[in-house]
Structure formats: C-alpha cells, structure tokens
Amino acid sequence: MVSDFGLPTFISATELLLASAVFCLVFWVAGASKPRVPKGLKRLPGPWGWPLLGHVLTLGKNPHVALARLSRRYGDVFQIRLGSTPVVVLSGLDTIKQALVRQGDDFKGRPDLYSFSFVTKGQSMIFGSDSGPVWAARRRLAQNALNSFSVASDPASSSSCYLEEHVSQEAENLISKFQELMAAVGHFDPYRYVVMSVANVICAMCFGRRYDHDDQELLSLVNLNDEFGKVAASGSPADFFLILRYLPNPALDTFKDLNERFYSFTQERVKEHCRSFEKGHIRDITDSLIKHYRVDRLDENANVQVSDEKTVGIVLDLFGAGFDTVTTAISWSLMYLVTKPRIQRKIQEELDAVVGRARRPRFSDRPQLPYLEAVIMETFRHTSFLPFTIPHR
Structure with a gap:
C-alpha cells in the first residue's frame, strides 16, 4: 500500500x-x-x-x-x-x-600485547607485561651479571676487565678491516662491518666466545637480528585487531618463527654453559647467572628462584638490547666524524697527548679525555637510535 x-x-x-x-x-x-x-x-x-x-x-x-x-x-x-x-x-x-x-615506577609496565607473548616465549623482561617482584628480581640479576662482567678481569691481560679486553680486540680487527677496504678502489658501507663487530662483543659478553667475521653461525645470527628488526618495526596489527589472530597472517608467522629461532640459539648456548660450568671460573654473563641459581640459589630480596628457562630469557634480553642500539650509535659517530674533520683532528690530538700511538685507549684513560667524552655524549644527545621506545603502560 x-x-x-x-x-x-x-x-x-x-x-x-x-x-x-x-x-x-x-x-x-x-x-x-x-x-x-x-x-x-x-x-x-x-x-x-x-x-x-x-x-x-x-x-x-x-x-x-x-x-x-x-x-x-x-x-x-x-x-x-x-x-x-x-x-x-x-x-x-x-x-x-x-x-x-x-x-x-608509574610507567615501568608494558601493555599486554599479543605479539609480545612470542618474544622469549613470554619470559622477556623487556617486552613482558609483568613488572612485579619477579620482574624486579630478574632485573637485579641482569644488572649484577653485567656489573660482575664489567669488573672481572683476566690476570694475564693488560686490560682492566673482560669487557675492555673484548672491545679492544674487536676494535683492532675492525680498524684493520677498514684500512684494508680504504686501500682498495671505490667506496664501502661501514655498517655491515660495524654490526659484525658489535655482534662479536655481545657474543663474548654473553657466551664467552668470539667468531671470525666470515663464520656462518655469526652471519646467520646477524641476519636473524636484521630480519627481526624489519618485522618488529612494521608493527603487528594483530595486537589491536582480534580477528587478525585467527586469519592467515604471513608477517605474524614470520615474527613467531624468528623468535623461536632466537630462543633455540640462546637455549643451546646456555645448555653448553651448564655442562661446562665451573664454580670458581666465571667466563661470561651466562656463567654469572648459572652461578646464581646453582650456588647462590635464591635472590635474598625477592626470594625468587631462577631456572634454566629464566636464564635463557635474561641472556636473550641482554643480547638483543645492545645489538641495534650500539651499532646505530657507532654508525652515527662515524658519519659525524667523516663530515666534521676538524673535530676528528681535535680528538686525535687529545688521544696522542694522553694515550700516544703505542697502545689503544683504555677505560682508565677516560678522566684525561674530556673532549672525546664530550663528543660521544653530544652524539648521543643529538641523534636518535630508534624512532620511539617500546610501549609503556
């Protein structure tokens, strides 16, 4: 009608x-x-x-x-x-x-994002949503392990600590590589060589060993980190759109696979350390953590037991935290020094006056190198290593 x-x-x-x-x-x-x-x-x-x-x-x-x-x-x-x-x-x-x-303290937590649950099988201090007593205890363990490694030294070495020894050795190799490349015709990108050196120092800190730059295990590790950075930088829409977790998602599958491979690599290194661990001979950060739960047993403040699984998580966090940030910092420094030859000359003059050419700089030289330290701090202030921080809650 x-x-x-x-x-x-x-x-x-x-x-x-x-x-x-x-x-x-x-x-x-x-x-x-x-x-x-x-x-x-x-x-x-x-x-x-x-x-x-x-x-x-x-x-x-x-x-x-x-x-x-x-x-x-x-x-x-x-x-x-x-x-x-x-x-x-x-x-x-x-x-x-x-x-x-x-x-x-109000903003130290992380949001409970879906993709974060795949990082270190949900045990990551950096990406985990837990910020309670267990998290605080693990964070103290990581800090103590880093501090122990920073002050422990080899009596047969002239370096002040293991960290300085590894950095000096890797710096020697990096400089030799740069000199070899500069003697050839053409130009080169220093980034790929810097990242290999940074990876070597971190491997030495965490696992007590250095690789040759053409070692396949080191190359695969650097490539794995590069893939992880590219996938993580693009973000995960599945964190905010529930339905995408149940639909075919190649990017999310790649992210899961990369995390699984990183975890397996670190887990194998921790197992090797457990088999060869000696109470009186702490070789690296992994040994320091193993000593804690085998010898010290409990964290006296939070009464939290640390297991093999948590050790893998702490080592993986320490390993990943320094990879991109240190590489980017060195890359920025090189770029500024190449474009500012006057500053480069002033740094060299200070080094020649304080250290000389017969040896490499040491941590103990730092108070006598104020200009070099000022340049480093200004580079940190002026540059950006990441577009934004990991989300806080």
Missing part, C-alpha cells in the same frame, strides 16, 4: 529488523570509537579517527613522522586510537623525562 505521495504506508517485519540492526551497529561503533574518560579528568586532545580502525590509516608507513606532525598540532601529550585501543603519545624532552624518569 502506498500514500498519495507514492511513499509506503508500512514496512515489513524484516525491514524493521534490518533497520534496527543497522541502527544498533552504528550506535555501538560510535560508542566504541569514543574513548571513556574517568570522572573528573579532561579528555586528551587528538585527531578524529575512523570507527573501528582508529588512526591506523593516519599513521601510514612512517608512523614516527606522522606522530611528530600530530605533536606539533596537539602538543606533547595527545591521544590516538589503534583499533579501539586508546594510546597516549608523549613527545618532547621534558614530558618524556617526567614520565619515564621522575615517574618511572
């Missing part, structure tokens, strides 16, 4: 049900898109986002660039949404220092 104007005077039950469903869906999307603000607090500024998607499309392929642009418009503290998950973005030195330094 229609009216004089040609409009229907009634609708069927199916049409009414469909219209109601659409209305409810739109209402739910609108509600889900609107972040809930606790009573008494103001809503954070931020751009408008798409229903369900949030600001995923806004961030694009270079999220750090997009977020920097948004911070210029909305300030050092603003909010976006990834899917329906609200994310607070901090930028600016004072703001970040306030959150991560002055209020570090």
Whole structure:
C-alpha cells in the first residue's frame, strides 16, 4: 500500500529488523570509537579517527613522522586510537623525562600485547607485561651479571676487565678491516662491518666466545637480528585487531618463527654453559647467572628462584638490547666524524697527548679525555637510535 505521495504506508517485519540492526551497529561503533574518560579528568586532545580502525590509516608507513606532525598540532601529550585501543603519545624532552624518569615506577609496565607473548616465549623482561617482584628480581640479576662482567678481569691481560679486553680486540680487527677496504678502489658501507663487530662483543659478553667475521653461525645470527628488526618495526596489527589472530597472517608467522629461532640459539648456548660450568671460573654473563641459581640459589630480596628457562630469557634480553642500539650509535659517530674533520683532528690530538700511538685507549684513560667524552655524549644527545621506545603502560 502506498500514500498519495507514492511513499509506503508500512514496512515489513524484516525491514524493521534490518533497520534496527543497522541502527544498533552504528550506535555501538560510535560508542566504541569514543574513548571513556574517568570522572573528573579532561579528555586528551587528538585527531578524529575512523570507527573501528582508529588512526591506523593516519599513521601510514612512517608512523614516527606522522606522530611528530600530530605533536606539533596537539602538543606533547595527545591521544590516538589503534583499533579501539586508546594510546597516549608523549613527545618532547621534558614530558618524556617526567614520565619515564621522575615517574618511572608509574610507567615501568608494558601493555599486554599479543605479539609480545612470542618474544622469549613470554619470559622477556623487556617486552613482558609483568613488572612485579619477579620482574624486579630478574632485573637485579641482569644488572649484577653485567656489573660482575664489567669488573672481572683476566690476570694475564693488560686490560682492566673482560669487557675492555673484548672491545679492544674487536676494535683492532675492525680498524684493520677498514684500512684494508680504504686501500682498495671505490667506496664501502661501514655498517655491515660495524654490526659484525658489535655482534662479536655481545657474543663474548654473553657466551664467552668470539667468531671470525666470515663464520656462518655469526652471519646467520646477524641476519636473524636484521630480519627481526624489519618485522618488529612494521608493527603487528594483530595486537589491536582480534580477528587478525585467527586469519592467515604471513608477517605474524614470520615474527613467531624468528623468535623461536632466537630462543633455540640462546637455549643451546646456555645448555653448553651448564655442562661446562665451573664454580670458581666465571667466563661470561651466562656463567654469572648459572652461578646464581646453582650456588647462590635464591635472590635474598625477592626470594625468587631462577631456572634454566629464566636464564635463557635474561641472556636473550641482554643480547638483543645492545645489538641495534650500539651499532646505530657507532654508525652515527662515524658519519659525524667523516663530515666534521676538524673535530676528528681535535680528538686525535687529545688521544696522542694522553694515550700516544703505542697502545689503544683504555677505560682508565677516560678522566684525561674530556673532549672525546664530550663528543660521544653530544652524539648521543643529538641523534636518535630508534624512532620511539617500546610501549609503556
């Protein structure tokens, strides 16, 4: 039946049900898109986002660039949404220092993201969501192991500690390689040689051994870390869109596989150390951790037992933490020194006056090398090793 104007005077039950469903869906999307603000607090500024998607499309392929642009418009503290998950973005030195330094205990936790559960089989200190007594005990263990390695020394060596010995040896090899490459015709990219040297120092710290640069195990480890960095840098949409965890996801499968291979590599090294461990002969960080749970047994403060599995997790965290950051720091330093020959000359003059050419610099020379230290600190201040930090909770 229609009216004089040609409009229907009634609708069927199916049409009414469909219209109601659409209305409810739109209402739910609108509600889900609107972040809930606790009573008494103001809503954070931020751009408008798409229903369900949030600001995923806004961030694009270079999220750090997009977020920097948004911070210029909305300030050092603003909010976006990834899917329906609200994310607070901090930028600016004072703001970040306030959150991560002055209020570090309030922001030390990690979000419980789906992809984080695959890192070190969910046992990672860096990516794990737990920040309670167990986490604190493991963190102290890692710090103590690093400190022990930094002060322990080989009586037969002129170096002040094992760490200095490994760094000096690797620096000698890296310089020799650079001299060989510079004697040839053409140009070269120093990054690939720097990353191999950094990997060698970290292997020496964690596992007590150095590899030749053409060793296949070291090459596979460097390539594995490079793959991990590329996959991790692209992010995981499955962290924010539940349905993607159940659909075919090649990127997520690759991420799982890389973590499994890293874990297997580290687990095998820890097993080797367990078999050859000697109580009075601590060779590296892994030995220091094994000593803790075999000899010292319990952490006196948190009363937390450390197992083989947790040892693998701690070693893997220490191994991964220094890989990219140290390589990037050295690469920035080389780039600045190549483009600033005047500074390069001043550093060399200071080194010649204090150290001379007969030996390499040592940690003990640091107080007499103020200009070199100032250049290093200024490089750290002026450069950026990562586009943003791992998310905090």
